[in-house]
Amino acid sequence: xxxxxxxxxxxxxxxxxxxxxxxxxxxxxxxxxxxxxxxxxxxxxxxxxxxxxxxxxxxxxxxxxxxxxxxxxxxxxxxxxxxxxxxxxxxxxxxxxxxxxxxxxxxxxxxxxxxx
Amino acid sequence: xxxxxxxxxxxxxxxxxxxxxxxxxxxxxxxxxxxxxxxxxxxxxxxxxxxxxxxxxxxxxxxxxxxxxxxxxxxxxxxxxxxxxxxxxxxxxxxxxxxxxxxxxxxxxxx
Numbered sequence: 441x442x443x444x445x446x447x448x449x450x451x452x453x454x455x456x457x458x459x460x461x462x463x464x465x466x467x468x469x470x471x472x473x474x475x476x477x478x479x480x481x482x483x484x485x486x487x488x489x490x491x492x493x494x495x496x497x498x499x500x501x502x503x504x505x506x507x508x509x510x511x512x513x514x515x516x517x518x519x520x521x522x523x524x525x526x527x528x529x530x531x532x533x534x535x536x537x538x539x540x541x542x543x544x545x546x547x548x549x550x551x552x553x554x555x556x
Numbered sequence: 557x558x559x560x561x562x563x564x565x566x567x568x569x570x571x572x573x574x575x576x577x578x579x580x581x582x583x584x585x586x587x588x589x590x591x592x593x594x595x596x597x598x599x600x601x602x603x604x605x606x607x608x609x610x611x612x613x614x615x616x617x618x619x620x621x622x623x624x625x626x627x628x629x630x631x632x633x634x635x636x637x638x639x640x641x642x643x644x645x646x647x648x649x650x651x652x653x654x655x656x657x658x659x660x661x662x663x664x665x666x667x
Contacts, residue, residue, distance in 0.1 A: 444599070482558075483600070483645065483657040496654065530599050537653055544590070545655070547599025 443467050446531045446548035453521060454556055460517045461551045463531030471495070471537055472514035473545065474506060475530040483530065489514050490537055521555045528552045559583050560648050562658035570666050575633040577661050579646030582627065586648035590655070591620060591631050594643045603644075604631070633663075641665045 446463040453459055465472060473496075474486040487506040488496035494506070503519045518525060531548040561580045569575045579589075587608045592600035606613040606620045606629070613620050619632045633640055646658040 481643075481659045483647075485654060532599070544602045544605070545592075545600075547601070549597065549599050 442548075444531055444533055444546050444548040446529075446551050448551060449549060450552050450554075452554045452556065455521055455523060457521050458517070458519045459521060459553070460515055461529055461531075461553070462513070462515045463548060464513050465531075465533040465546070466512065467533055467535075467546060469533040469535050469546070470511055471534045472508065472511070473532040473534075474514065474516050475532060475547075476500075477528040477530060477550070479527070487514075487516075495537065518553075521553075523555050526553055526555045558658075559586075559650075560646055560656050560658040562644075562646055562661045564661050565659070566662040566664065568664045568666060569636050571638060572635045575631075575636045575640065575663055575665070577631040577633075577644050577646075577663065579629045579631075579658055580627060581629075581648050581656075583648070583650060583656075584624075584627065585651050586656070587651070588649040589620070589622060589629050590647045590649070591618075592645040592647060594645060594660070600645055636663075636665045638665050638667060 444465045471490045473488045475483045486500050489508045492508045505517045508514045528550045530550045532545040559582050590605040591603040593603045594600040604615050604618050606622050622629045643660040643662045645660045647655045
């Protein structure tokens with residue numbers, strides 16, 4: 441059983457299209473995240489949800505819209521895709537907000553998005 | 557402006573020897589530091605962490621050292637094994653409880 445699963449794993453699409461990446465966690469965690477790993481390999485947080493409530497919304501274009509139907513799911517919808525959106529997107533979850541002693545995140549396998 | 561830096565993109569170590577991965581940071585308000593390990597086509601997995609009030613934490617073959625005055629931490633793996641070949645990310649927790657990540661160091665263990 442995969443703890444944090446995201447689909448699709450690979451996504452190739454044309455500029456201007458709209459696409460979604462889905463994420464589900466079966467760990468019973470309260471907090472979920474979307475990270476973007478850019479071409480320089482840095483992991484940068486995009487969004488964080490705690491119990492379906494938006495907690496962190498970093499400076500990302502408003503073409504990116506997260507949706508959390510319940511605390512086990514956090515989907516990422518991207519409108520009007522651009523070349524610069526090509527990256528690997530990682531979903532993650534944690535027991536609660538990262539106020540605890542460990543700050544441990546559980547990551548999905550990543551979704552590689554290629555915009556042509 | 558990178559607050560967490562891993563200056564070595566890659567490191568090659570002989571099996572059985574010690575691997576030392578380094579990480580430097582600029583923000584003295586970071587209160588927790590973590591190391592994650594990532595295999596190709598997988599997400600990062602938590603490895604070990606250290607609170608800013610400590611200078612060492614050990615877990616089996618893995619030890620993390622923190623030098624606050626130098627704003628430097630390191631991960632020691634001894635003895636290194638082939639399964640340790642992966643990308644290692646250093647991350648630091650800021651006052652907003654966000655994790656700030658380094659760019660990673662690719663560790664290659666040679667047989």
